[in-house]
Amino acid sequence: MARHVIKLGSSIVAHDDGSLRDDVLQRLADEVARRHAAGDDVVIVSSGAIAHGLRIMRPGEGAADRPTAIEDLQAASAVGQGKLYRVYDELLRDRGVTSAQVLLTFFDMSARGHYLNARNTLRRLLDWRVVPVINENDTTATDEISFGDNDFLAAQVAILVEADQLALLTTPDGVFTADPRNDPAARMVEEVTDYAVLDELQIGHETSSLGTGGMRSKVVAAEMATAAGIDTVICSGRREGALRRVLDGEREGTRFPARETGYTSFKLWLKYAKPSHGTVLVDAGAARALKDGGTSLLPVGITAVDGTFDVGDAVEIAHGGGLIGKGITNYAADELRRIIGLKSPQVREVFPRATEEAVHRDYFVLA
Structure with a gap:
C-alpha cells in the first residue's frame, strides 16, 4: 500500500477558455480508482476553480486573461468551485470511489492549531477510504498566489498526510534545461538530486493565461516535499499513460528522490509553512x-x-x-x-x- 498526492494545475484541469478538459479528468478518475482498488490512498489537489468560474460567467468570450482584482478572483472561485468539485465527485462515484471536498487557506497551514486540525481531518478521511479533493479556499484567501497555483499547497498536503509520493501534473513532460518551445536544444532533466544545479537552468514562472504557478513553483514544491522524505515527480498531465506510469513507479517526467533530512513534523511546518x-x-x-x-x-x-x-x-x-x-x-x-x-x-x-x-x-x- 502507498499514499499518493496528485496535483493538477489550472492548465491541466481547464482549457484557456476555462472549459474543463474532460479527457484528462476521465483518465485521472480511472487512475485514482485503479490505485484505490489496489489498496492505495489517494489525495487530489486541484486548481481550476477560478478558470471554470470565469468560463461560466463569460460564455462565448473565448480565451480570457485572468483578472487581477482580488474580488474578481474570489467571485469567480465561488462560482466555479462547487461545480468543479461536482465533476470530480461524479467521476469518482461512477467508479465506486467516495470523495470529499476540502478547502484550505494559507492560514490553515501557517497556524499550528489549524495545521494539526487539517492533518487530523485528512488522515481520518483516508482512514475511511475517502479520496479528498482539495483546493485553496480562494473566496477567503487574501493573496491569490499564496500557494503558487496550489503547488505549495500540494507539497504541504503531502507532508500533512505523510505521503509516499507527490505527483505534480503540468503541461510539459517534466523539467527542461530551457524552454522547449523556444530552444530546440532543450532537454528534459530526468532526475534532480542537487537543487543548486537548477539555479543554472532557465526555469521560469510562465503559466497559462488562467494560472498562477509556473515551473519554478513546482520545483520549490518538490524541494519541500523531498525534504519530508516524499518522492516527487513533475510530469505531463495531458499525455495519456503518464500518470499511470508515475503511480506504478515507472520512469516518467522529472523525478526528485526523497531526501533524509531528519526533520520532525514540527520543524517541517516551521521551515515551510509558518x-x-x-x-x-x-x-x-x-x-x-x-x-x-x-x-x-x-x-x-x-x-x-x-x-x-x-x-x-x-x-x-x-x-x-x-x-x-x-x-x-x-x-x-x-x-x-x-x-x-x-x-x-x-x-x-x-x-x-x-x-x-x-x-x-x-x-x-x-x-
Missing part, C-alpha cells in the same frame, strides 16, 4: 553554534533586530548577509532590542521572569 515576521542578525560565534553545535540562540549573540514581531512569531536568523535558519522567538521585537548582546545574568536583570533563550534549539530549523 511565515517569518522579521530578521534577527547574529555574530559569527552564534552563527557557528547554530549551524554546527545545535545550540539555542542567546541574546549575547544577537547584533541587530529587523522588523516587527511578537512572542511566538517565526523570525529568520542571519549572519553576514546569509540566512542561517528560522525559529520561533521567545521575545517580541522591542523586547529583543533591549537585550541585544547581553549575557544571561544581565538579561534576567531586564526581564526577571523571561527565558534566557531568544530562540530555543527545539524551535529552530536550519535554512
